[in-house]
Amino acid sequence: MSNAHTAAAVGLASCHLCCKLSPAHLQHCPRCGSRLHLRTEESLQRTLALLVTACVLYIPANLYPIMYTEHLGAPTEASTILGGILLLIELGSIPIALVIFLFSVIVPSGKLMVLFYLCWSVHNHQVMDAKQRSQIYRVTEFIGKWSMIDVFVVAILAALVHLGDLMVIRPGVAAISFAGVVIVTMIAAECFDSRLIWDNAEQDQREH
Amino acid sequence: MSTSISTATSTRTRKASGSTTPEDSAARRVDETGADLACPGCDLLVNVAGLHDGESAACPRCGHTLTRYRADASSRTLAFTVAALILLVIANSFSFLSFSAGGLENQMTLGQTPGTLFEYGMPSAAFIVGAFIIFIPAGVLVMMVGLCIPLLQQRYYPWLRTLAKGIFLAQNWAMVEVFIIGVIVALVKIAAMATVYLGVSFWAYVAFAICFTLAVASLDRYQCWQQIEALESMQ
Ligand SMILES: [Zn+2]
Ligand SMILES: [Zn+2]
Numbered sequence: 001m002s003n004a005h006t007a008a009a010v011g012l013a014s015c016h017l018c019c020k021l022s023p024a025h026l027q028h029c030p031r032c033g034s035r036l037h038l039r040t041e042e043s044l045q046r047t048l049a050l051l052v053t054a055c056v057l058y059i060p061a062n063l064y065p066i067m068y069t070e071h072l073g074a075p076t077e078a079s080t081i082l083g084g085i086l087l088l089i090e091l092g093s094i095p096i097a098l099v100i101f102l103f104s105v106i107v108p109s110g111k112l113m114v115l116f117y118l119c120w121s122v123h124n125h126q127v128m129d130a131k132q133r134s135q136i137y138r139v140t141e142f143i144g145k146w147s148m149i150d151v152f153v154v155a156i157l158a159a160l161v162h163l164g165d166l167m168v169i170r171p172g173v174a175a176i177s178f179a180g181v182v183i184v185t186m187i188a189a190e191c192f193d194s195r196l197i198w199d200n201a202e203q204d205q206r207e208h
Numbered sequence: 209m210s211t212s213i214s215t216a217t218s219t220r221t222r223k224a225s226g227s228t229t230p231e232d233s234a235a236r237r238v239d240e241t242g243a244d245l246a247c248p249g250c251d252l253l254v255n256v257a258g259l260h261d262g263e264s265a266a267c268p269r270c271g272h273t274l275t276r277y278r279a280d281a282s283s284r285t286l287a288f289t290v291a292a293l294i295l296l297v298i299a300n301s302f303s304f305l306s307f308s309a310g311g312l313e314n315q316m317t318l319g320q321t322p323g324t325l326f327e328y329g330m331p332s333a334a335f336i337v338g339a340f341i342i343f344i345p346a347g348v349l350v351m352m353v354g355l356c357i358p359l360l361q362q363r364y365y366p367w368l369r370t371l372a373k374g375i376f377l378a379q380n381w382a383m384v385e386v387f388i389i390g391v392i393v394a395l396v397k398i399a400a401m402a403t404v405y406l407g408v409s410f411w412a413y414v415a416f417a418i419c420f421t422l423a424v425a426s427l428d429r430y431q432c433w434q435q436i437e438a439l440e441s442m443q
Contacts, residue, residue, distance in 0.1 A: 007253050010253070012253075016248065017377065018372070019245045019429060032369055032373050093400075099393055130270070134250060134271070134272070135270075135271065137249075146389075148340065148386050148390070151390075152386065155324070159316045159320040160305055160314065160394070161307060163313075163314055164312060166310050167309060167310075167402075171325055171330055176332055179336050190380075194249050194250065195250055195251040197250070198251060199251075
């Protein structure tokens, strides 16, 4: 595929919000007024900065309790994300344990790793097929918000379960940090410009 | 479903103009390449003109779905949007879930999901949850009503652009379907400890989530902006 087929190669910038093609020298999109760039500004740096932030938030999200359960007479039970999953396995709710494990552990950590890998691959002109990489990116972008499940579960349980002294469920601080992880990784995925993968591939092809 | 697309020269006619404003030169530049849009995923120039009703176009290089043309897109979107708004009002008016154990019972409404987080001293979490499950979806729906009615009436107002911008910026941040899965997981988690009843609001929210998803899917970004631009040029 030759370079001349892309909008950037003929000096046109595509608006990220309304898809209009405009000359690249314009500051703002003439149709919707959004800022206009050939490629997302500082895409890799911004994505990396957000990924590091998400990693930092991920530590308290896993160390602190996401939920407290108070039973009549029994001491307050604090459960972390992983602790909650282990408890579910003990109680025999394997399918729910799997769902929470998938969306609270695999998806957020996998998403961080994929985005780190994509940034690294663009920076180092990695050889992995560009089409495969952009498919991985689209999956990552799509699946990100599903990690909010655990935060919603805590919110619902806290609202539903307060039966006087008999049984009370309270939310823990990890819910906030975990929501932060999800939101920051979603923004990171938005900041990553997948067109860079293809710019890379084109450049490499020309050089060979 | 997908038609193949090429970068062949477009034969579409554009608004003729003698002046040389940046907009006109942009239009000329686009005409020279013959492309209607650049793939947001890989920047390949593609020509998506001449899609038939119900057809969608995907990028030949990276596979990104570019646009889907539906002749009745605005009325479809409006129908799902109005249905979703009504269902959201119902979902906020009745009991969402109720829970009983040891002779005690507790009932909750949808609004209590963020409300309780606030009571427990977590306003930021309450704000996030409330925004994702109620306020952002409601805002997107209201803006879509405001957009679809003028589009159906073929009337142009300058604020149509602001509405469209708001819709396309906010729609990724609605998490209605995620919330439903969250409710189901929560129910299974406490099913062993107590009896849980699903309220009217729960079912209304499920129906709302379906209508909301269909409404958002009916409003195609590219086609919508093309329509706004066409209405403006007709003035
Ligand atoms: Zn624009
Ligand atoms: Zn593409």
